[in-house]
Amino acid sequence: MTFEVVVRMARASKREEIAQAALEQFRTRGFNATGISDITSAAGAPKGSFYNHFASKEESVLEALSRYAAGLRFDMLDTPGRPALERLRAHFEFLSADTVDSGFARGCLVGNLGAEVADHSEEIRSAVQGGFQRWATRIRQVLTEAKEAGELNAALDVEEAALFILSAWEGTLIAARADKSSAPLDAFFRMVFEVLLR
Numbered sequence: 001m002t003f004e005v006v007v008r009m010a011r012a013s014k015r016e017e018i019a020q021a022a023l024e025q026f027r028t029r030g031f032n033a034t035g036i037s038d039i040t041s042a043a044g045a046p047k048g049s050f051y052n053h054f055a056s057k058e059e060s061v062l063e064a065l066s067r068y069a070a071g072l073r074f075d076m077l078d079t080p081g082r083p084a085l086e087r088l089r090a091h092f093e094f095l096s097a098d099t100v101d102s103g104f105a106r107g108c109l110v111g112n113l114g115a116e117v118a119d120h121s122e123e124i125r126s127a128v129q130g131g132f133q134r135w136a137t138r139i140r141q142v143l144t145e146a147k148e149a150g151e152l153n154a155a156l157d158v159e160e161a162a163l164f165i166l167s168a169w170e171g172t173l174i175a176a177r178a179d180k181s182s183a184p185l186d187a188f189f190r191m192v193f194e195v196l197l198r
Helices: 003-029 036-043 047-052 057-070 074-078 084-101 109-116 122-148 158-179 183-196
Strands: none
Touching (some): 003 036, 003 047, 003 057, 003 109, 036 047, 057 109, 074 084, 074 122, 084 122, 084 158, 109 122, 109 158
């Protein structure tokens, strides 16, 4: 293995560590409260190494959004052999468990950035908007499947319902973090799955 290959591998590895640290820092501290030094310190990297991999903090948050989306387990919405609404509930139960396990210290990165940064960065606002649109589309597809299977009221507008469920989820996470309690999560599951989608 040549010296050049070793250096490239080391740099790629450090990029991975910095990108993962950025995701965790943005999720727990927010965009504005997270400095480059917070990210590199969490990654165990020299501060200057950040700019070997990212042109700016904004670029690193776009990478963090992509990584966050990959961890949302959208595959749960497509699990074969399970009823559509059961899959939808399992998806939100997975996300709920992550919130509880973090001690209510982390919310949804997409929602957090939408509230904190969207008015100040068109690039981040566009990424947040795209993330919400893709998520709402996945929810709508599950609701459409449930409606076609006769599991939902035929009059339910699945597009509006998907947008409402996603919006309700984001508000639920804010309330759960503020309360440091699972009560908002419990209310979300009752209202969505026992009232709206019955």
